[in-house]
Amino acid sequence: MTERRLRLIEPPTTPPPPTPPVRRAAPRRRVRVAVLFAVLVVGTVLVSLLSAGSGQFDVPLGQVVGSVLHHVGVGGSSLDRFAEATLWEVRFPRVVMALVVGCLLGASGALMQGIFGNPLAEPGVVGVSSGAAVGACLSIVFGWGFLGAFTTPALAFVTGLLTTLLVYVLSRSGGRSEVVTLILTGVAVNAVAGAVIAFLTFLSDQSSREQIVFWQLGSLAGSRWVYVYSLLPLAVAGFLVAGVLAKRLDLLALGDRQARHLGVRVEALRMVSVVVVALMVSAAVSYAGIIGFVGLVVPHLVRMVAGPGHRVLVPASALAGALLLGGADLVARTLFRFADLPIGALTALVGGPFFFWLLLRTRRRAGGWL
Amino acid sequence: MSVRAHEVSVVVDGKSLLDSVSLALEAGEVLALVGPNGAGKSTLLDVLAGDRKPDGGAVELCGKPLRGWSTLEQARRRAVLPQQNSVAFPFTCAEVVRMGRAPWEGTDADQHDDVEVATAFELTGTAGFADRPFTSLSGGERALVALARVLAQRTDVLLLDEPTAALDLRHQERVLGIARERADDGCGVLAVLHDLGLAAAHADRIAVLAGGSLAAVGVPAEICTADLLSEVYQHPVEVFPHPRTGRPVVLPHREENRR
Numbered sequence: 140m141t142e143r144r145l146r147l148i149e150p151p152t153t154p155p156p157p158t159p160p161v162r163r164a165a166p167r168r169r170v171r172v173a174v175l176f177a178v179l180v181v182g183t184v185l186v187s188l189l190s191a192g193s194g195q196f197d198v199p200l201g202q203v204v205g206s207v208l209h210h211v212g213v214g215g216s217s218l219d220r221f222a223e224a225t226l227w228e229v230r231f232p233r234v235v236m237a238l239v240v241g242c243l244l245g246a247s248g249a250l251m252q253g254i255f256g257n258p259l260a261e262p263g264v265v266g267v268s269s270g271a272a273v274g275a276c277l278s279i280v281f282g283w284g285f286l287g288a289f290t291t292p293a294l295a296f297v298t299g300l301l302t303t304l305l306v307y308v309l310s311r312s313g314g315r316s317e318v319v320t321l322i323l324t325g326v327a328v329n330a331v332a333g334a335v336i337a338f339l340t341f342l343s344d345q346s347s348r349e350q351i352v353f354w355q356l357g358s359l360a361g362s363r364w365v366y367v368y369s370l371l372p373l374a375v376a377g378f379l380v381a382g383v384l385a386k387r388l389d390l391l392a393l394g395d396r397q398a399r400h401l402g403v404r405v406e407a408l409r410m411v412s413v414v415v416v417a418l419m420v421s422a423a424v425s426y427a428g429i430i431g432f433v434g435l436v437v438p439h440l441v442r443m444v445a446g447p448g449h450r451v452l453v454p455a456s457a458l459a460g461a462l463l464l465g466g467a468d469l470v471a472r473t474l475f476r477f478a479d480l481p482i483g484a485l486t487a488l489v490g491g492p493f494f495f496w497l498l499l500r501t502r503r504r505a506g507g508w509l
Numbered sequence: 510m511s512v513r514a515h516e517v518s519v520v521v522d523g524k525s526l527l528d529s530v531s532l533a534l535e536a537g538e539v540l541a542l543v544g545p546n547g548a549g550k551s552t553l554l555d556v557l558a559g560d561r562k563p564d565g566g567a568v569e570l571c572g573k574p575l576r577g578w579s580t581l582e583q584a585r586r587r588a589v590l591p592q593q594n595s596v597a598f599p600f601t602c603a604e605v606v607r608m609g610r611a612p613w614e615g616t617d618a619d620q621h622d623d624v625e626v627a628t629a630f631e632l633t634g635t636a637g638f639a640d641r642p643f644t645s646l647s648g649g650e651r652a653l654v655a656l657a658r659v660l661a662q663r664t665d666v667l668l669l670d671e672p673t674a675a676l677d678l679r680h681q682e683r684v685l686g687i688a689r690e691r692a693d694d695g696c697g698v699l700a701v702l703h704d705l706g707l708a709a710a711h712a713d714r715i716a717v718l719a720g721g722s723l724a725a726v727g728v729p730a731e732i733c734t735a736d737l738l739s740e741v742y743q744h745p746v747e748v749f750p751h752p753r754t755g756r757p758v759v760l761p762h763r764e765e766n767r768r
Contacts, residue, residue, distance in 0.1 A: 256597035390608055392597040396560050401662070402584030402612040447598035 179458040190469040191230040236362035237468040238461040240427045245460020247419040248434020253388035262420040263431030266328030270302025271295040271424040280343040292425040299421035354428035357483020373422040385449035432490020511666040511697030518565035534697040541708035544718035584612035587666035594655035599642035609661035629657040648675040669700040685711040705759035733757035
């Protein structure tokens with residue numbers, strides 16, 4: 140006791156203890172990331188094959204694999220005409236659509252949380268999805284087609300972008316968005332967008348009304364290759380930009396000023412990211428409707444495993460989103476026979492409570508609202 | 510000369526926060542910026558760091574107007590330690606400190622990344638936190654890791670906003686010791702300090718801000734006089750030489766305890 144006290148009073152001349160290696164955690168995390176990606180890829184492939192084989196007309200998994208191999212041109216064998224048609228004209232477009240939309244939603248959630256510096260930011264929660272839906276509804280109700288097949292996604296993009304900018308401006312101050320402000324902004328935006336959509340529903344004829352209702356539920360029914368092909372370039376463009384931005388998004392976690400002091404052109408980064416998020420969400424929304432909470436749940440789970448670095452988070456969230464939505468679509472199609480459940484309702488059923496749990500946890504951690 | 514403010518003025522809502530302040534931070538010195546609350550210390554630091562555009566006057570960084578440098582070029586020349594340090598996601602301290610190397614990515618300097626990060630951890634004594642999430646640290650620990658990030662940036666100019674505010678006495682000494690070492694290596698270090706004793710003991714020069722203008726600049730012996738400080742802080746202040754070192758010790762005047 141005395142000895143210890145004496146040592147403490149002495150001026151600090153003792154050499155500092157040897158520094159432990161700084162990057163001890165890195166290799167362990169790298170392994171986890173590799174395992175995560177492997178699991179996600181294998182899982183996604185499995186779910187896709189399983190999903191393609193299940194439905195009112197079951198195709199055994201082995202035959203699905205055979206047909207895929209045959210189409211790729213590496214062996215396998217073609218099935219009878221009916222099975223082939225079911226697989227390649229009905230099931231696979233839908234499966235691929237689920238994967239692409241899942242990718243878009245997962246990645247856009249991760250990006251959005253990065254830009255807002257807030258783990259609760261999510262396209263559905265803050266109203267970007269419904270904002271995009273307003274544009275899509277407009278084009279349906281008034282039968283606009285001035286941009287051909289891209290009219291609906293383009294309009295969805297315009298209103299989605301406006302909504303994102305609005306939420307962004309309203310909910311942020313000093314480089315952060317407070318939880319309360321963000322959620323309340325989302326409530327307000329969703330309310331206004333909901334009202335506009337309701338109004339458009341009222342104005343529209345029966346067939347467009349049906350289309351609109353389906354959207355709000357979120358659905359992948361009726362997916363066709365044409366849709367997939369027109370969605371793909373948007374998705375690829377979004378991913379490329381997101382990949383370039385990822386590292387700088389890490390620095391944004393320090394706050395706007397700090398990021399600027401580290402050489403990031405914060406305003407430019409924000410604007411580009413906001414446009415990319417709006418593009419991704421609008422693309423997803425215009426083909427699959429409002430599918431909420433994927434962008435919230437997925438990045439959170441990924442962060443738990445792989446840490447918050449965006450270079451891993453964004454692509455892993457995209458893959459995990461694909462897996463989640465692929466699985467959700469399988470469930471939506473097969474849970475009840477002869478019933479195709481709206482997938483948006485399904486994800487909200489799981490995502491809602493998760494969101495609630497996150498809110499509680501955030502509040503407890505921060506000792507009150509952030 | 511590393512950073513120079515020339516007749517800088519800042520007006521917000523008709524209220525003058527800085528009034529024609531001229532101050533130069535020389536390479537190789539520790540300059541302490543002191544003054545009462547609301548004197549404009551943080552505003553001046555914001556202007557010097559390029560976070561706030563002055564309404565009048567000009568700022569130079571390394572001999573060139575601040576706006577003449579790109580954001581990245583600025584980041585390679587000066588690092589800023591803000592008062593508040595928070596990180597939005599649970600990045601580990603190792604990741605946070607490594608972010609300080611971001612301006613050097615893709616340059617020849619980035620081969621020193623590992624060394625600089627390790628050095629910064631060692632200097633601040635925070636290597637033990639490397640694997641812990643930044644968000645799990647206490648206020649003082651965060652301040653030290655944030656300082657490590659700033660040190661890892663390896664710039665010629667360091668602007669530190671109250672680097673000692675959240676720290677205990679041992680770490681206060683440590684932090685200002687680091688500032689001294691960097692200045693001896695040729696860096697210009699500007700530190701906003703509240704503790705006049707720390708400023709008197711560690712700074713080469715002290716700049717006193719009061720009511721948005723520069724009340725005095727000079728070596729500690731010139732600045733630390735009872736008259737000047739009592740007037741600036743509007744509270745009687747006592748200054749006496751330290752019995753061993755002779756450095757001025759500054760204390761508020763306190764009545765003897767009458768029990």
